[in-house]
Amino acid sequence: MKYRQFGQLDWKVSALGFGAMRLPILDSDSAKIDEELAKAMVRKAIDGGVNYIDTAYPYHHGQSEGFVARVLKDGYREKVRVATKMPSWLVKTADDFDRLLEEQLERLEIEQLDYYLLHALNARYWKTYQDLHVFDWAERKISEGKFKYLGFSFHDEYPVFHEILNGYDSWSFCQIQYNFMDINYQAGQKGLKEAAEKGLAVVVMEPLRGGSLAKTPVPDAIARVWAQSTCAWKSAEWALQWVWNQPEVSVVLSGMSTMKQVEENLISAGRSQIGSLNAEDEELIEKVRSAYHSPIPISCTQCEYCLPCPSDVAIPRIFSLYNDAIMYDSAGGPRWAYANQIKAENRADNCIECGECEVACPQNIEIINWLKIAGEYLSAGEGT
Ligand SMILES: NC(=O)c1ccc[n+]([C@@H]2O[C@H](COP(=O)([O-])OP(=O)(O)OC[C@H]3O[C@@H](n4cnc5c(N)ncnc54)[C@H](OP(=O)(O)O)[C@@H]3O)[C@@H](O)[C@H]2O)c1
Ligand code: SF4
Ligand code: SF4
Numbered sequence: 421m422k423y424r425q426f427g428q429l430d431w432k433v434s435a436l437g438f439g440a441m442r443l444p445i446l447d448s449d450s451a452k453i454d455e456e457l458a459k460a461m462v463r464k465a466i467d468g469g470v471n472y473i474d475t476a477y478p479y480h481h482g483q484s485e486g487f488v489a490r491v492l493k494d495g496y497r498e499k500v501r502v503a504t505k506m507p508s509w510l511v512k513t514a515d516d517f518d519r520l521l522e523e524q525l526e527r528l529e530i531e532q533l534d535y536y537l538l539h540a541l542n543a544r545y546w547k548t549y550q551d552l553h554v555f556d557w558a559e560r561k562i563s564e565g566k567f568k569y570l571g572f573s574f575h576d577e578y579p580v581f582h583e584i585l586n587g588y589d590s591w592s593f594c595q596i597q598y599n600f601m602d603i604n605y606q607a608g609q610k611g612l613k614e615a616a617e618k619g620l621a622v623v624v625m626e627p628l629r630g631g632s633l634a635k636t637p638v639p640d641a642i643a644r645v646w647a648q649s650t651c652a653w654k655s656a657e658w659a660l661q662w663v664w665n666q667p668e669v670s671v672v673l674s675g676m677s678t679m680k681q682v683e684e685n686l687i688s689a690g691r692s693q694i695g696s697l698n699a700e701d702e703e704l705i706e707k708v709r710s711a712y713h714s715p716i717p718i719s720c721t722q723c724e725y726c727l728p729c730p731s732d733v734a735i736p737r738i739f740s741l742y743n744d745a746i747m748y749d750s751a752g753g754p755r756w757a758y759a760n761q762i763k764a765e766n767r768a769d770n771c772i773e774c775g776e777c778e779v780a781c782p783q784n785i786e787i788i789n790w791l792k793i794a795g796e797y798l799s800a801g802e803g804t
Contacts (some may be wrong), residue, residue: 421469422692427621428594428672429569431501433671435664436689437472438465439625441479442675451481455490461682462491463467468686471500474595474623474673476539477507477524485527495538497530503623504528505539505573514552521566533567537595542576546584555588558714571595573625581607585615593621593670599629600662600705601712616668624663624672631675632748633659649704656681656687662705665779696771716743718790719783726777726787734766735777735787742794751797758798768795 425433429627444454475484486503504524510516525533545693571593574581594615596607603609615622628634634656638646644653663672676682688803720739729735741754768791777787780796
């Protein structure tokens with residue numbers, strides 16, 4: 421295992437961290453963790469040098485934190501640092517802070533947590549936390565020994581990231597989605613560099629874009645590009661090495677779901693290194709990026725000139741979900757996001773076909789028609 425500096429803390433974190441969000445399950449029910457296999461996997465990772473475990477209140481329908489408590493018995497707790505997250509969407513009043521943290525400590529069967537994150541910060545949750553003076557509370561809890569370090573995980577646009585990063589002086593770390601396809605998405609590379617420059621440890625999540633960059637069989641167009649390299653890495657390793665190549669990254673979390681993935685990713689982490697990719701490798705990755713982009717059906721650039729729509733249809737967001745589904749040949753994530761992250765009043769079926777957006781769109785996209793296609797596709801399977 422390779423170890424890397426964790427921001428300004430006097431601690432080295434393993435290059436690979438274990439994300440306890442995609443553990444193996446039974447009966448296709450994510451509330452039913454396959455404990456025997458999952459325990460063997462997490463312990464294998466720890467035995468292989470992993471010293472950072474990431475969990476959260478909602479993972480596996482609330483079962484992940486309790487699972488982490490059980491897997492860390494028999495001396496494993498001392499070998500790792502544990503991170504969990506305050507479920508921001510459940511915070512309504514300042515009393516919720518204590519209630520949620522105490523419940524999580526109980527689930528995790530520990531008195532002091534190493535790392536506590538405000539989960540999935542966006543502009544809305546950020547405002548709630550500020551209104552409720554979360555930092556006064558967090559500093560009190562740190563001095564009481566309930567947790568050691570405060571950080572945040574992030575899901576919104578870069579300007580919001582910039583504001584949050586600079587809105588508090590004592591963040592120890594942040595967690596961002598980052599992979600070779602998402603350089604300019606959410607916090608992106610700009611946010612990564614800015615956070616590292618400020619001395620925060622940066623924890624990377626979704627390095628394989630939730631698995632879509634390692635999907636097998638690899639789509640033909642992508643496989644043809646990887647085959648141009650003399651290096652025999654699989655697509656998962658290419659994606660992971662691309663993240664580890666960068667000095668600003670402290671730890672890369674992977675939500676491994678099989679023992680084979682644990683074994684492969686431990687080997688990859690063992691050969692990871694800052695600056696290990698050369699110009700030829702970068703060129704190859706650029707070609708893979710283009711190959712992923714080539715089947716994009718809607719040429720939307722997310723410029724938002726079409727907004728606001730008089731019917732409040734979230735046009736660019738809907739197009740982005742649809743494009744993702746087609747590009748990665750994977751409908752599950754986008755369909756879930758459409759159902760859970762786009763409010764009913766912002767979905768495609770609210771379009772009244774007034775045509776205002778089509779006049780404004782610099783890409784001349786047939787928005788009305790594409791909204792019908794995308795909306796139908798993204799809502800397929802709803803209610804089943
Ligand atoms: N704070 C937040 O808001 C937030 C959001 C997302 C994630 N996270 C955390 O970050 C962690 C990492 O994110 P992620 O789980 O999305 O990471 P990821 O590495 O992008 O995706 C994990 C998936 O990639 C596939 N995979 C992993 N290793 C592989 C290998 N060697 N070969 C082939 N496929 C492989 C598996 O997919 P299959 O299961 O399909 O095989 C696995 O479930 C999560 O587990 C969670 O702890 C936090
Ligand atoms: S055509 Fe539909 S999506 Fe476009 S502005 Fe009018 S209501 Fe909104
Ligand atoms: S104006 Fe056109 S390109 Fe810009 S976000 Fe809207 S649909 Fe996309």
